[in-house]
Amino acid sequence: MMVPLRHLLVTAFILFFSFSAHAASSTELNATVHEALKNLYSKSSAAQSLGRKARGILVFPKVLKGGLVIGGEYGEGALLQGGKIQSYYNIISASIGFQLGAQVRSQVVMFMTQQALNDFVNSEGWEAGVDGSIAIAEFGAGEAIDTKTAKAPIIGFISDNKGLMYNLTLEGSKITKIEK
Numbered sequence: 487m488m489v490p491l492r493h494l495l496v497t498a499f500i501l502f503f504s505f506s507a508h509a510a511s512s513t514e515l516n517a518t519v520h521e522a523l524k525n526l527y528s529k530s531s532a533a534q535s536l537g538r539k540a541r542g543i544l545v546f547p548k549v550l551k552g553g554l555v556i557g558g559e560y561g562e563g564a565l566l567q568g569g570k571i572q573s574y575y576n577i578i579s580a581s582i583g584f585q586l587g588a589q590v591r592s593q594v595v596m597f598m599t600q601q602a603l604n605d606f607v608n609s610e611g612w613e614a615g616v617d618g619s620i621a622i623a624e625f626g627a628g629e630a631i632d633t634k635t636a637k638a639p640i641i642g643f644i645s646d647n648k649g650l651m652y653n654l655t656l657e658g659s660k661i662t663k664i665e666k
Contacts (some may be wrong), residue, residue: 489629498538510562512666513546516571518657519564520590522547522592526643533594536636542567542603544661546577552588559580561593562664565607573607574666594643595620602639611662 511516523545527534537543542565549561558580564571577593597603606612621638636643 518547519545541600544595544599546593574664575665577661592645596641599639613660
């Protein structure tokens with residue numbers, strides 16, 4: 487039986503970075519999810535406005551991304567509806583090519599339509615760019631989000647401790663429901 491390269495990369499990434507990874511308890515994860523969302527809203531009133539309209543918000547407060555030729559990312563988060571945590575998820579992706587370094591970032595995905603949220607919740611494992619396209623928020627003058635992005639059914643925000651990050655992607659990231 488042939489194992490796909492993607493699975494080998496993911497396994498290598500998890501093993502390589504497992505010394506840094508710490509699976510948070512549900513109590514710890516709940517606190518960091520709410521804190522990450524609060525931090526996003528403090529950096530962007532536009533994100534806060536969209537958050538009020540979202541049908542569901544998926545928050546990954548700490549996603550470790552790194553690599554040394556083989557790279558990837560991993561993080562755990564939660565889906566909020568009406569400000570309350572409904573379920574827990576992990577995000578994982580892998581890549582191969584010239585890369586060196588590590589980064590920790592926060593990722594927030596807002597499901598703006600009920601259909602987009604239903605498609606996500608009812609999936610057996612959701613892959614960004616395949617099962618749904620995520621419009622990454624880019625800001626213009628006065629911190630306004632691009633009009634096209636603001637109308638997208640799924641909007642993503644990526645930030646680190648230095649602020650919101652731009653021109654990044656979540657495409658190819660696999661998001662799977664987990665138990666906590």
